[in-house]
Amino acid sequence: MKVIRLLGKDRIELQDIPVPEINDDEMLIRVRAASICGTDVRMWKNGYRDVCEARPLTLGHEFAGDVFRVGANVAGYKPGQRVAVAPNFGCGTCDMCSSGNTHLCRSYNAFGVTIDGGFAEYVKVPEAAIRQGNISPMDADISYQEAALVEPLACVYNGQTLIGVRPGDDALIIGLGPIGLMHIMVAKLFGVGRIFVNDLSEARVRQAAALFPDVLPIHGDVREGLTKYGQRGVDLCVIAAPAPAAQAASLEYMNMNGRLLFFGGLPAGKEIVPINTNLIHYNQLRIQGCTRQSISEYRICEKLVNDKRIPLGLILSDTYPPEEYRAAFENAAAARGLKHVIAFED
Ligand SMILES: [Zn+2]
Numbered sequence: 001m002k003v004i005r006l007l008g009k010d011r012i013e014l015q016d017i018p019v020p021e022i023n024d025d026e027m028l029i030r031v032r033a034a035s036i037c038g039t040d041v042r043m044w045k046n047g048y049r050d051v052c053e054a055r056p057l058t059l060g061h062e063f064a065g066d067v068f069r070v071g072a073n074v075a076g077y078k079p080g081q082r083v084a085v086a087p088n089f090g091c092g093t094c095d096m097c098s099s100g101n102t103h104l105c106r107s108y109n110a111f112g113v114t115i116d117g118g119f120a121e122y123v124k125v126p127e128a129a130i131r132q133g134n135i136s137p138m139d140a141d142i143s144y145q146e147a148a149l150v151e152p153l154a155c156v157y158n159g160q161t162l163i164g165v166r167p168g169d170d171a172l173i174i175g176l177g178p179i180g181l182m183h184i185m186v187a188k189l190f191g192v193g194r195i196f197v198n199d200l201s202e203a204r205v206r207q208a209a210a211l212f213p214d215v216l217p218i219h220g221d222v223r224e225g226l227t228k229y230g231q232r233g234v235d236l237c238v239i240a241a242p243a244p245a246a247q248a249a250s251l252e253y254m255n256m257n258g259r260l261l262f263f264g265g266l267p268a269g270k271e272i273v274p275i276n277t278n279l280i281h282y283n284q285l286r287i288q289g290c291t292r293q294s295i296s297e298y299r300i301c302e303k304l305v306n307d308k309r310i311p312l313g314l315i316l317s318d319t320y321p322p323e324e325y326r327a328a329f330e331n332a333a334a335a336r337g338l339k340h341v342i343a344f345e346d
């Protein structure tokens, strides 16, 4: 089978390897679509832990396909079923796992990160992932590409759930790549008030305004932009860009009792950010981080997508055969287009 593997820093390759064997407690999924995430790009550019030529890793944690083979002891799934896969699963017994937060388990595993992932024609699903509910059925009229995007959508949903989005909140979203656009989709679903959008790239601001005609674009300085719209501050701010300066400045844009979501990490060496903590104190602000998503959140997003409540198709840019993986990864790394998907046809 074809797989796209990480072999170390700056080294990814399309390889042909045997289809994995499964035991009676496992499942084999025939992958149809796997989308490229910033995490895949970082792992490619920087290398990842002990991954090397002798210990390669198949990348890809956002993927969907069909159940292909089911172990004799596995109930509830059958070959041919269309499914999307939540990538993170835990040890099953620690305090985080037993509270439903298997994604926060200290010894968690994830497809495409700690075990072989979805840029492959077939993926073996371990027993723990099956039992923890990582495999979700998808309706036949949802494309595999959209089904693959349930994962990043669920990361976004997790973040907005944590900051407590309320109907009528005025929101500001900074960073208008695929994640920022999904933040717009989820915020609308939560019934927020005005949505202001900003990005260093003018083209991305224009694109967001074209995709979502009811958002209010801010080009350039955010403070000035808000003032132009007659807006003193916002109740919610999502920073969906790896930009220390945007994080530091965001405290200034907030209304009293405002909530900020620092979504996503900063590049190594830039993670120490000076912030005005008096603004946090005197304006009673809350800064929230978030990472990954619980199975429950993944299932909620799977349902929202199945029910066509989230227009994920808007952020799909291009689909590539596995042979063109390099173009796909390079386009993702250069932030050309939005979501790039590798499709595995018959
Ligand atoms: Zn991702």
Ligand SMILES: [Zn+2]
Pocket (backbone or CB within 6 Å): 090, 091, 092, 093, 094, 095, 096, 097, 098, 102, 105, 106, 107
């Ligand atoms: Zn655990």
